[in-house]
Amino acid sequence: MGETDAPSGKRGIPISKGEHMLYLKAQELSQIQDVFNPNPLQDEKAIEKFYQDATEARTGDAYSGFVEKMDLLLLDSHESLIHKLFIGHAGVGKTTELYRLKHAAEARGFLTCFGRCDMELDSGDMEYTDVLFYILDLLVNQANDNNLKISSHMVEKIEQYWNSNTELIKTISTQGEAEVSIGAETEFGIKKVIKLLAGVKAILKNSAESKKEIRTQIEPRSSELLHQINGVIQDISNQMQKKGYPEIPLVILDGLDKIPLGQARKIFKENGSRFQGLQIHLLVTFPISLSYTPEYADIQVWFPNPEKLPMIKVRNWQRGMYQKEYEEGMDTIKNIIGKRADLSLFTDEALTKLIHYTGGNIRDLFRCICDAALRARLRKSRVLELEDADQALNTLESDINGRYSDELIGKMEEIYRGNKHVSSSEEITTLLQIGAVLEYNGTRWCDLHPLVEKWLIENKKISES
Secondary structure (H helix, E strand, O other), rough: OOOOOOOOOOOOOOOOOOOOOOOOOOHHHHHHHHHHEEEOOOOOOHHHHHOOOHHHHHHHOOOOOOHHHHHHHHHHOOOOOEEEEEEEOOOOOOEEEEHHHHHHHHHHHEEEEEEEEHHHHOOOOOOOHHHHHHHHHHHHHHHHHOOOOOHHHHHHHHHHHHHOHHHHHHHHHHHHOOOOOOOOOOOOOHHHHHHHHHHHHHHHHHHHHHHHHHHHHHHHHHHHHHHHHHHHHHHHHHHHHHHHOOOOEEEEEHHHHHHHHHHHHHHHHHHHHHHHHOOOOOEEEEEEHHHOOHHHHOOOOOOOEEEEOOOOOOOOOOOEOOOOOOHHHHHHHHHHHHHHOOOOHOOOHHHHHHHHHHOOHHHHHHHHHHHHHHHHHOOOOOOEEEHHHHHHHHHHHHHHHHOOOHHHHHHHHHHOOOEEEEEEEEEEHHHHOOEEEEEOOOOOEEEOOHHHHHHHHHOOOOOOO
16 A cells, blocks of 8 residues: 555554554544554554555556565575565655565564664665664564574674774773663673674664774674674574474565665665675665666666565556546545545545645655645634645645756656656656656656646646647
């Protein structure tokens, strides 16, 4: 479906107070803010209650569901490793799909690690060694949570790695002590390693100067770090096999799609080979704008057969023209809304306009619904009406059309006139990145965000065709 991406944890719908209020859809406008909050669906009960399959409306093919394909791929990959990129616009619903995959993999018996790089690390300053370290941290913690043992040999190697340099351990001890007590004498074995790794992670997220020191020490010894990760994986795999479960762990890394492009290039292109040796199934989110560049082909050497989650279409472009109104997309989005709120809270005109002018971007849609509901409540109305929808859409229109410069209007007019092919030009990359242009299904066609098209025509920046 199109639930939007958000930080992990015990958040996501619903947030209502009191156990008896959980998982209930909105019956009045005062409940709109909770059920249309921008968090993903995380736990299985919330997914069961609120998730709406949108596969056909996204791709035109009912048998192309991301989670369903990945579930079978995991089931069929007994010896081969899966290393994949997962790509989609911000707000398209990637995190919800990743949580669905997590639950499906766990149901199959996979040891599954779910990490938020944008929350646990510094998304504005990240290097490949940070990501490798985070994978080690996730695996050790998940093994501990599942009562799996890390061999004393591996525990000793990890401790030696971080304690071998006096300056490094001093940095970890002093900077990480706010988060953990590194030298706690009462901790042994895996518990001590977990505290040690927590100290490193705290530095990588919060301390710029100490982060440089750690990276200076790690980078020349990155091969040792890889050996540590694979050693932990081997310990996990041996125990999972004895228990009769799939032996290859699954690691899901969300949030890497949000890092700056320069850093993404260094992680995925310049150092993508570093991940190839990891004996895990690895699924990582990836900046969509980088998928429109020449480097994308090189990156697929290390992460072949990427998966893409397209927007839900509200219009259908085929053979050089729009087809009739795409009812499948409109109905799917209406069903998404109907899972969360009683549709009698919206007039038909307001609902249709909100769906049409947000262009299949669920994050934009939820934002407008929340804004419009507040306005309706200020009017003392029990129903969200067209005037409320118009004001919410006007606010979003102003926001989106303030994200680009006049130099990009020529390219947007080309798209409006029918050149809807997604190219690797810098202009298209920028427009997709800022949400002024949206990409749709597997044929990789793009279109102006409906509110961008509306603003350009009304302000005579382009002439209506």
